[in-house]
Amino acid sequence: MSVLLLCLLCLLGSMRAWAAPIQLRDVGAAVGVSTTQHSVADKRYLVEMMGGGVALFDCDNDGRLDILTVNDSTVGRFQQGGEPMVTLYHQDGLGGQLHFTDVTQAAGLTTLGWGMGVAVGDFDNDGLPDIYVTGCGHNVLYRNLGGCKFQDVTAQAGVAGGGFSVGAAWAAYDRDGKLDLFVTRYVDSDIHHLPKPGDAAFQYRGLQMEVPVAQGETDFLFHNEGGGKFTDVAAQAGVSNPDKHLGMGVAWGDYDNDGWPDLFVTNDMGPNYLFHNLHNGKFEDVGYLTGTALSADGHTMGNMAADFGDYDRDGWLDVVITRYGYQPMTLYRNQGLMGFTDTTWASQIEHDGNYPVRWGGGFADLDNDGWPDIFSANGNVTALVDSLPHELRYREPAEVFRNRGNGTFEDVSSTCGVNDGPLQSRRGTAFGDLNNDGNVDVVVYNEDGPPSVFLNETRSANHRVLFKLIGTKSNKAAIGARVTVTAGKLTQIDEVRGGGSYLSSNDTRLHYGLGASAVMSTVAIQWPSGLREELKDVPADFIYTLVEGQGIQSQVALPPLPKPPAAPHARDR
Numbered sequence: 421m422s423v424l425l426l427c428l429l430c431l432l433g434s435m436r437a438w439a440a441p442i443q444l445r446d447v448g449a450a451v452g453v454s455t456t457q458h459s460v461a462d463k464r465y466l467v468e469m470m471g472g473g474v475a476l477f478d479c480d481n482d483g484r485l486d487i488l489t490v491n492d493s494t495v496g497r498f499q500q501g502g503e504p505m506v507t508l509y510h511q512d513g514l515g516g517q518l519h520f521t522d523v524t525q526a527a528g529l530t531t532l533g534w535g536m537g538v539a540v541g542d543f544d545n546d547g548l549p550d551i552y553v554t555g556c557g558h559n560v561l562y563r564n565l566g567g568c569k570f571q572d573v574t575a576q577a578g579v580a581g582g583g584f585s586v587g588a589a590w591a592a593y594d595r596d597g598k599l600d601l602f603v604t605r606y607v608d609s610d611i612h613h614l615p616k617p618g619d620a621a622f623q624y625r626g627l628q629m630e631v632p633v634a635q636g637e638t639d640f641l642f643h644n645e646g647g648g649k650f651t652d653v654a655a656q657a658g659v660s661n662p663d664k665h666l667g668m669g670v671a672w673g674d675y676d677n678d679g680w681p682d683l684f685v686t687n688d689m690g691p692n693y694l695f696h697n698l699h700n701g702k703f704e705d706v707g708y709l710t711g712t713a714l715s716a717d718g719h720t721m722g723n724m725a726a727d728f729g730d731y732d733r734d735g736w737l738d739v740v741i742t743r744y745g746y747q748p749m750t751l752y753r754n755q756g757l758m759g760f761t762d763t764t765w766a767s768q769i770e771h772d773g774n775y776p777v778r779w780g781g782g783f784a785d786l787d788n789d790g791w792p793d794i795f796s797a798n799g800n801v802t803a804l805v806d807s808l809p810h811e812l813r814y815r816e817p818a819e820v821f822r823n824r825g826n827g828t829f830e831d832v833s834s835t836c837g838v839n840d841g842p843l844q845s846r847r848g849t850a851f852g853d854l855n856n857d858g859n860v861d862v863v864v865y866n867e868d869g870p871p872s873v874f875l876n877e878t879r880s881a882n883h884r885v886l887f888k889l890i891g892t893k894s895n896k897a898a899i900g901a902r903v904t905v906t907a908g909k910l911t912q913i914d915e916v917r918g919g920g921s922y923l924s925s926n927d928t929r930l931h932y933g934l935g936a937s938a939v940m941s942t943v944a945i946q947w948p949s950g951l952r953e954e955l956k957d958v959p960a961d962f963i964y965t966l967v968e969g970q971g972i973q974s975q976v977a978l979p980p981l982p983k984p985p986a987a988p989h990a991r992d993r
Contacts, residue, residue, distance in 0.1 A: 440880035461803035469801035471847025473923030490535035506533035537923030541590030554585035590918030604667025605637035665690030673728035687725035725922035729783030742778035780849025780922035788882035788933030790822035799845025815843035852927025883960035907937035
């Protein structure tokens, strides 16, 4: 073998080694995110088993993400008045390090109840992110007053909802520049008149626990009328769920590339809805037609969360769905006019039949190689199941699947660090760059314990970029805007969303891993108003603020990339 060829092989080997493995480390306790939920491990009622969501957003526009978690409770505590429905951790950067302080009381987030989900969106277009919290009995809309101070404006806005509300997400579905809100509801249940032990609802393999035998409830679509007022138009729009399936997750996304937001709703033990936007304030359910309503073999499933993402980079948004135990997490590939194809097995995200109970999850490019990976938060519904010999455990490992870039994924759950500490029973999951280093971090709601704050410590030479979008004619938060990035041979799409996954809300800044490309040849923005802008030759490794009609308003440099390990000299080989 020639010396030149040997050198080339060694160089290629060092490049492969520098394809750095994904590394996530739970730093929650160290950074001050330490509040434990008011819950019990041996949960017997449905409402106690569902868990809650997480939101990552910048509550005071200081450029740093803050963390909000929804508060769980118990039937007994709720009947005595309930808990503050959320906890807000403000990022304060104490000591120049990543750190958070609980500012819930000072922020005015004191409404009592039983929180379930959270969706963040600027409903009044004042440039400040507002908070909508779903829960049992009533929901809450908090208007941001500035400086991380909030006011409960639920009654004035007319969005209290009621019943057993679960998922929520914002979108300007009619593209009028004002954010509307969709809310799912789960079972028709009265927390003050729950079944008693011994009733039919309290039997599961001999355990005394409530199982979902009740019918569901209709869902809400609150149309923003302006002036802080909303009207429920779900029935008129065709999205009210008249069959009363058990509503769970909500995700808005333009699956057919027509420039209008469509709506995906997951239903537990029922067919999913894919509501196609008809551009006239109405929707048509195309779940069966597109192949997303049922499993590949035509069965209803225990669907939890849904997330949109273009995992194969073909320009069409695909869908991943988490599910209850013994049922595969499903990846639906979007084939345009041909609908969706179940690629669960072809993509290798499932292979051994060991399906945990999966809740929060979704797409995120964790190693900045330009290909979105998949994260799943797992855990059974109650610790009571641990007494059964052949049941999935209450605390299950989380999962991370690395996108290989060829339509398949690699399970790196055992090596990436998410299961290094004690196992948890996990629920809601949110993605965002907490420390502005260009890596996507993950925050997860844990039952019976404080949240996990998984700091992404993956070290690679891959370039990256974040875009914060601000609408002018479009809604101020730019929810529904699509950014298409071309760098090298790879073109990527993503959209700004105001809620999703399981009861959670991600950072609304759009993150793109760019691999070896230091420059993006084009950055195209399709705004909800219909305006299309295109930027040329944009450098990577910045956080850009883009204003509708004005281009780049500001930019902040990301930290320098680590240098790859040097190739060994010939004399050392």
